[in-house]
Amino acid sequence: MQYRQSHPRIEQAELFHNALMASRSRLEPLTTPGNKEALTSNEDAGGFSEISLNGAPHHCLQWLAPVLRELSQARTPGWLTLVDPPEAVSHGWLRQAGLDPWRILIVRSKTGMDSFKLTCELLRLGYSHTVVSWHQTSQQQAALLENAARSGSCRSLNVRMESTQAAA
Numbered sequence: 001m002q003y004r005q006s007h008p009r010i011e012q013a014e015l016f017h018n019a020l021m022a023s024r025s026r027l028e029p030l031t032t033p034g035n036k037e038a039l040t041s042n043e044d045a046g047g048f049s050e051i052s053l054n055g056a057p058h059h060c061l062q063w064l065a066p067v068l069r070e071l072s073q074a075r076t077p078g079w080l081t082l083v084d085p086p087e088a089v090s091h092g093w094l095r096q097a098g099l100d101p102w103r104i105l106i107v108r109s110k111t112g113m114d115s116f117k118l119t120c121e122l123l124r125l126g127y128s129h130t131v132v133s134w135h136q137t138s139q140q141q142a143a144l145l146e147n148a149a150r151s152g153s154c155r156s157l158n159v160r161m162e163s164t165q166a167a168a
Contacts, residue, residue, distance in 0.1 A: 079128040
């Protein structure tokens, strides 16, 4: 039996934004001056990496799943945040790929929002240990992502998915 929802459905990105804005005055980034031990000695204080995948989108996601699994199982405080991932990436896909959806935040920008600016803002805030994005970046944009990651003491991973006309 299904019950009719009496309130409008709030998208996850909007929920994240609302929660972040409501708690902004009480939360501190994961690596405040008194909390520098949040990063272990073998991790850097932020940076930018990029991975390029070629092929059909579902094949690219199969290659990406182990990388995301490794990141989601990191013993680092904070979220693994996915900014505007392909539509196929959902909490169901995360579970099916063996990832823990409770440690991963999927943020989808609203129509008209600048996804790149959203990614930079999430990096600067420092609430994620890694922010994964899907942008076609120039060298200048890569530098902006790296600077934002360093200011938030987290990592930026950009995924370039070059789709081919392979059969799905």
